[in-house]
Amino acid sequence: MKGSDLFVKCLENEGVEYMFGVPGEEVLDLLDSLSRSKIRFIVTRHEHGAAFMADVYGRLSHRPGVCLSTLGPGATNLITGVADAYLDNAPVVAITGQAAQEKTHKEAHQYIDIVGSFAHITNWNTAIRRADFIPEIMRKAFDIAADVPGAVHIELPEDVAEEETDKVPLQKKGKGHISAPGDEELERVAAFIKNASMPIILAGNGILREEASPELCEFVNKTGIQVATTFMGKGVIPAESEFYLGSVGIQEKDYVMCGIDFADLVICIGFDHVEYSPRFWNPASLKKIVHIHSTHPEVDSSYLPEFVLIGSIKETLHRMAAFCDFRKDIPEYFRKLKNILEEELGSFRDDTAFPMKPQKILYDIRNCISREDILISDVGAHKIWIGRLFPAYEPNTVIISNGLASMGFALPGAIAANLVLPERKVVVATGDGGFLMNLQELETARRLGCNFVVVIFDDSGYGSIDWKARIKFNKSFGTQFSNPDFVRLAESFGAKGVKIERAQDFAPGLKEALESGGIWIFDVEVDYSENIKLTRKLGKNVCRFS
Numbered sequence: 089m090k091g092s093d094l095f096v097k098c099l100e101n102e103g104v105e106y107m108f109g110v111p112g113e114e115v116l117d118l119l120d121s122l123s124r125s126k127i128r129f130i131v132t133r134h135e136h137g138a139a140f141m142a143d144v145y146g147r148l149s150h151r152p153g154v155c156l157s158t159l160g161p162g163a164t165n166l167i168t169g170v171a172d173a174y175l176d177n178a179p180v181v182a183i184t185g186q187a188a189q190e191k192t193h194k195e196a197h198q199y200i201d202i203v204g205s206f207a208h209i210t211n212w213n214t215a216i217r218r219a220d221f222i223p224e225i226m227r228k229a230f231d232i233a234a235d236v237p238g239a240v241h242i243e244l245p246e247d248v249a250e251e252e253t254d255k256v257p258l259q260k261k262g263k264g265h266i267s268a269p270g271d272e273e274l275e276r277v278a279a280f281i282k283n284a285s286m287p288i289i290l291a292g293n294g295i296l297r298e299e300a301s302p303e304l305c306e307f308v309n310k311t312g313i314q315v316a317t318t319f320m321g322k323g324v325i326p327a328e329s330e331f332y333l334g335s336v337g338i339q340e341k342d343y344v345m346c347g348i349d350f351a352d353l354v355i356c357i358g359f360d361h362v363e364y365s366p367r368f369w370n371p372a373s374l375k376k377i378v379h380i381h382s383t384h385p386e387v388d389s390s391y392l393p394e395f396v397l398i399g400s401i402k403e404t405l406h407r408m409a410a411f412c413d414f415r416k417d418i419p420e421y422f423r424k425l426k427n428i429l430e431e432e433l434g435s436f437r438d439d440t441a442f443p444m445k446p447q448k449i450l451y452d453i454r455n456c457i458s459r460e461d462i463l464i465s466d467v468g469a470h471k472i473w474i475g476r477l478f479p480a481y482e483p484n485t486v487i488i489s490n491g492l493a494s495m496g497f498a499l500p501g502a503i504a505a506n507l508v509l510p511e512r513k514v515v516v517a518t519g520d521g522g523f524l525m526n527l528q529e530l531e532t533a534r535r536l537g538c539n540f541v542v543v544i545f546d547d548s549g550y551g552s553i554d555w556k557a558r559i560k561f562n563k564s565f566g567t568q569f570s571n572p573d574f575v576r577l578a579e580s581f582g583a584k585g586v587k588i589e590r591a592q593d594f595a596p597g598l599k600e601a602l603e604s605g606g607i608w609i610f611d612v613e614v615d616y617s618e619n620i621k622l623t624r625k626l627g628k629n630v631c632r633f634s
Contacts, residue, residue, distance in 0.1 A: 089252070089253065089254075090117065090121075090219070090249065090250055090251065090252055090253070091117075091216075091219030091222060091244075091248050091249045091250065091251045091252075091253055092117040092118045092120065092121040092244075092249040092250070093121045094219060094222050094223070094253055094255060094256075094257070095118060095121065095222050095226070095244060095249070096118070096121040096122055096124075096125050096127065097256070097257050098222060098223055098226035098227070098257045098258075099125075099127055099154065099226070100125060100126065100127060100257075101226075101257035101258075101260065102152075102226065102227075102230045102260075103151065104127050104152075104154050105127065105128065106127065106128050106129075106130055106145065106153075106154065106507060107122065107127055107128070107129050107130065107154045107155070107156050107183075108130045108132055108137075108138035108139075108141040108142050108145075108153070108154070108155045108156070108504075109129070109130070109131070109132060109135065109138045109155055109156030109157055109183075110131070110132055110133075110134065110135050110138060110156070110157055110158070110162055110165075111131070111158070112157065112158020112159065112162050112185055113158065113185075113246075114158045114159045114185030114186060114187060114245075114246045115156065115157075115158050115185035115244070115246075115249075116246075117246065117249040117250055118156070118183075118185070118244060118249055129156075130503075130507075130532070130536070131532070132500070132529060132532050133528035133529055133531055133532055134165060134526065134528055134529070135155070135157045135162050135163075135165035135166045135169075136165055136166070136168055136169055136496060136500075136525075136526060137169075137496075137499070137500040137503075137526050137528070137529040137532065138155040138156065138157070138166070138169070138500075139155045139166045139168065139169020139170050139172070139173070139180070139182065140169045140172065140494075140496070140497050140500035140501055140504075140526070141153065141155070141500045141501070141503055141504040142154055142155040142169070142173070142180045142181075142182070142504070143169055143172055143173040143176070143178045143180055143497075143501070143504075144178075144464070144487060144500070144501035144504035144505060144508075145504040145507065145508055146173065146178045146179040146180050146233075146237075147176075147178045147296075147484065147487060148484055148487075148504065148505060148508040148509060149508050150179070150297070150299065151179065151234065152179040152180060152181045152230055152233040152234055152240075153173075153178070153179065153180050153181070153504070154180075154181045154182075154183065155169065155170075155180065155181075155182050155183070156182075156183045156184075157182075157183075157184050157185070158184070158185045159184060159185050159186045159187055159199065159200075159202065160199065160200060162184070162185070163184040163185075163200075163202045163205070163206075164200075164202075164205065166182055166184065167205065167206070167209060168492070168494055168496075169494070169500075170182045170206065170209055170210065170239045170241065171209040171239075171492050171494075172489055172491070172492040172494045172497065173238060173239040174209045174210060174211070174238050174239040174491075174492075175362050175491025175492045176293070176320065176362075176489065176490060176491040176492070177236075177237050177238050177293060177294075177297060177360060177491075178237070178238065178239070179233040179234050179237040179238065179239075180233060180238070180239040180240070181229050181230060181233050181239075181240055181241075181242065182206070182210070182239060182240070182241045182242070183241075183242050183243075183244060184202050184241065184242075184243050184244070185243075185244055185245075185246060185249075186199075186202060186215065186243050186244065186245040186246065187199050187245065187246065188245055188246050188247035189217070189245050189247055189248070190247070192245075202241075202243055203215050203241070203243055206241040209239065210238070210239045210240050210241045211232055211233070211236045211238045211239065211240055212228070212229065212232045212240045212241075213240060213241035213242070213243070214241075214242060214243070215242075215243035215244075215245065216242065216243065216244055216245070216248050217245075217248065218248065218251065219248055219249075219251040219252070219253035219255070220253050220255050222253070222255065223255050223256065223257050223258045224258065225242060226242070226257070226258075227257075227258045227260075229242055237297060266382055266399055266400045266403075267399055267400060267403060268397075268399045268400055268403035268404040268406075268407050268408075269397045269398070269399050269404060271407070271411075273395075273397065274397070274404070274407055274408045274411050275411045276395070277378060277395045277397060277408065278408055278411035278412045278413075279411075280353075280378070280394065280395060281311070281313075281353065281355065281378065281412070282412070282413075282414045284352050284353035284376070285352055286350060286351050286352050286353070286419055287313050287351060287352070287353040287354075287355060287416065288313065288314050288315075288316060288333070288347055288348055288351035288353070288354055288355070288422075289304075289308065289313050289314065289315040289316070289354075289355045289356075289357055290316055290317075290318070290336070290348070290354050290355070290356045290357070290359050290369075291304060291315050291316070291317045291318070291321045291324045291325065291357050291358060291359070292317070292318045292320065292321045292356070292357065292358045292359035292360055292363050293318065293320040293321055293358060293359075293360055293363060293490075294357070294358025294359065294360060294381055294382065294383075294401060295321060295324045295357060295358035295401060295483075296320070296321065296323070296324060296358075296483050296484055297358070298358065298382065298400070298401045298402055299402070299483070300324075300358065300401040300402040300405060301323070301324045301325070301483045303401070303402045303403075303405040303406045303409075304324055304325060304357065304405055305325055305326075305329075306405065306406065306409055307405045307406075307408065307409045307412070308325060308329075308331045309331070310409050310412055310415065311409070311412050311414065311415060311416060312331065312415045312416040312417065312418060313331065313355065313416055314331055314332075314333045314347065314418065314419075314422045315329075315331050315332055315333060316333045316334060316335065316336050316344050316347055316348065317332075317334075317335045317336075318335065318336060318337055318359065318360075318363040318364050318490075319335055319336075319337040319363065319364075319471075319474075319475035319488050319490050320360075320363050320488055320490045321335070321358070321359075321363070322335055322475070322478070322480040322485075322486040322488075323480035323481065323482055323483045323484060323485050323486055324358075324483055326459075326480075326481045326482070327479035327480055327481055328479075328481065330418065331418070332426070333347050333422055333425060333426055334347075334425070334426065334429045334476070335475050335476060336348065336364055336369065337363070337364050337472075337475045337476070337490070338472060338475075338476060344425065344429070344476075345368075345369060346425060347421075347422055347425050348369045348370075348375075349369075350419075350421060351375070352375075352376060353375075353376045353377075353378065354369075354370070354375050354376070354377050354378075355377075355378045355380065356377060356378065356379050356380065356381070356385075356393075357380045357381070357401065357405070358380070358381055358401050359379075359381065360491075361385075361386040361388060361391065362490070362491040363490055363491070365388075365390075366388055366390035366391040367388075367390045370390045370391065371390060373389055373390050373392060376394050377391060377392065377393040377394060378393060378394060378395045378397070379391075379393040379395065379396045379397065380397045380401060380404055380405070381397075381398065381401065382398065382399065382400060382401055383398070384396070384398060429476075429477065432447065432477065433447060433450065433451055433454075433477045433478075433479070434451070435447075436448040436451050437451055439591065440590075440591045440592060441591060441615065442589070442590060442591050442613065443547075443612075443613035443614055443615040444588070444591050444594065444612055444613065444614055444615065445614075445615050445618050446469070446470055446473040446545065446614055446615075446616065446618055447473065447477060447618065448591060449470075449517075449543065449545065449594065449612060449614065450473060450474060450477060450478050450517075452594050452595040452598060453478075453515055453517070453543065453598065454478060454479060455595065456515075456595060456598045456599050456602060457513055457515060457602065458513070459481035459482055459485070460482055460485065460512055461485065461512050461513040461514070461515070462484075462485050462486075462487065462505050462509065462512055462513070462514045462515070463478065463485065463486050463487070463514075463515050463517060464487045464497075464498045464501045464502050464505060464514065464515070464516050464517070465486065465487065465488045465489075465498060465517045465518075466489075466495060466496070466497055466498035466499075466516070466517065466518035466519060466522035466523070467489055467493045467494060467495045467497060467519075467522055467552075468495065468518070468519030468521060468522055468545065468550070468551055468552050469519065469545070469547075469551035469552040469555055469616055469619055470517050470518070470519055470545040470551075470614070471488060471493075471517075471552075472552065472619075473618075474486065474488070474517060475488065487501055487505070495519075495521060495522035495525050496522055496525030496526040497522070497526075498516045498517065498518045498522065499516055499518065499523065499526045499527070499529050499530070499533075499542065500526055500529050500532075501516075502514050502516045502533070502538070502540040502542075503529060503532060503533050503536065503538055505540075506533075506536070506538040506539060506540060507536075510539075513539075513540075513541075513602050514539070514540035514541070515540065515541050515542075515543060515598075515602075516540060516541065516542040516543065517543050517545065518542060518543070518544055518545065519544070519545050519546075519547070519550075519551060519552075520544055520545070520546045520547065520548065520549075520571050521549075521550050521551075521569075523542065523544050524571075527577075530578075530581040530583060530607065531581055533583075533607055534581055534582045534583065534607060538607060539605045539606060539607070540607060540608075541598060541601045541602060541607075541608045541609075541610065542607075542608065542609045542610065543598070543610045543612060544574060544609065544610065544611050544612060545612060545614040546571065546574070546611050546612060546613050546614060547613070547614050547616050548568060548569060548570060548571055549567045549568040549569060550567045550569075551567075551614075551616045551619070552619075553567050554567040554568075554616070555616065555619040555620065558620060559620075574587070574609055574611040575587050575609070575611065577609070578607075578608075578609035581607075582607075583606070583607035583608065583609055584601070584606060584607070584608045584609070585608075585609045585611070586601070586608065586609070586610045586611065587611045588610060588611065588612045588613070594610070594612060597610065598610065
């Protein structure tokens with residue numbers, strides 16, 4: 089067979105269901121081989137969108153998502169989405185075409201060093217130089233993407249795709265098991281935690297990647313220790329749990345941060361440094377820290393753990409619970425923190441102000457979807473409000489781009505969510521800036537018959553940058569723009585558009601859209617003056633309340 093046929097057989101051998109991408113001349117042989125495969129090739133309207141779809145597919149399925157581009161500009165268009173997967177540790181295999189190798193030692197049309205370009209945004213990448221190498225390279229790529237996890241990249245030159253080979257895919261062997269630390273070490277850590285007077289758990293994205301939420305809840309229910317999550321860790325413990333304190337991720341001081349301020353021990357479980365730099369919550373390096381993860385901690389002067397437990401998060405939590413012969417009482421201070429955040433969101437239930445407050449929009453969204461439904465957040469001021477206030481009740485029901493924090497993430501992500509979990513309702517929360525960065529994928533969504541609702545937080549500007557500028561300079565520059573008619577724009581793509589003109593109309597309209605199915609675009613004017621109020625609220629006295 090030719091190299092491209094073997095390449096596709098290797099993809100099938102890895103259990104690949106979808107490949108997201110844009111065609112190009114240098115991947116014609118690969119596309120021809122795909123045309124005879126059970127793998128479904130999803131033609132996207134931009135490589136940017138293809139990479140984000142692979143990213144969210146990987147997060148929700150816990151299997152590597154696959155995206156494809158041609159050489160040159162097609163490959164460089166993939167970079168943002170691949171970098172997002174890299175920093176958020178989402179399993180992705182990015183595949184790019186390349187010119188024939190006879191051209192790569194000299195100046196040639198559309199040729200640039202793509203392997204070199206991807207080197208710093210992937211856990212591993214390589215170019216295939218002979219068709220016979222395909223089985224080993226493919227096996228290695230998928231192993232690394234799934235087990236590290238994160239993004240990897242494979243370059244397939246067009247002459248290698250055409251080359252004849254008699255190799256076959258490598259048989260997949262049993263998956264290695266990462267065990268927990270030994271009993272003696274677990275017992276020592278349990279005793280250390282027992283002696284803490286006010287411990288707190290900081291739960292991160294690693295728990296979701298290892299599907300360890302049940303074990304976290306088991307550990308918490310036994311020990312009574314309060315849990316703060318990162319933005320990407322939302323849902324690892326149900327928001328209604330008495331042990332859930334809230335989410336941290338705002339650089340300025342927030343109420344939940346006060347819980348960490350007062351804690352004498354921070355137990356970091358599945359916490360990735362990229363989620364929330366320790367310099368924000370441990371600036372003086374005085375906190376006692378326990379690190380529980382499948383990977384070693386980043387070397388950081390603000391993150392110097394007393395104990396480092398490397399191994400399976402699931403198994404570590406389950407086995408350590410057996411050594412925890414104590415149950416902590418919930419400090420009254422923590423109860424007050426939790427009540428403040430719950431009351432803040434609930435206080436906007438009957439708010440009729442227009443433009444709508446971000447808290448009111450989120451309150452209505454939360455009450456229009458079930459606990460298993462999915463909210464996908466784009467990047468902007470609304471993301472801060474979602475991270476801070478939006479309650480998540482199940483794992484992987486609030487999807488956020490946090491490490492790279494890339495605008496344009498959410499709309500392609502909704503398409504992937506529809507493919508992986510078609511039985512769930514999906515809501516996209518996006519700013520008017522982020523929405524227009526991948527608007528073209530509405531055509532992809534319509535072609536695939538997707539069902540989701542896009543809620544545009546419309547402030548005719550880059551709201552989060554405006555907010556930061558006003559904090560720093562008391563004024564803003566270069567953040568405002570005009571918008572199209574989003575209703576007519578939606579209709580031109582075959583979607584349904586709704587312009588909200590009264591706060592009272594949003595929740596009923598959203599419920600109707602979710603029940604009706606199809607693609608809906610809601611244009612909702614938002615009052616982001618609330619951002620400044622939030623910042624002021626997070627001042628010196630934030631941790632002092634009666």
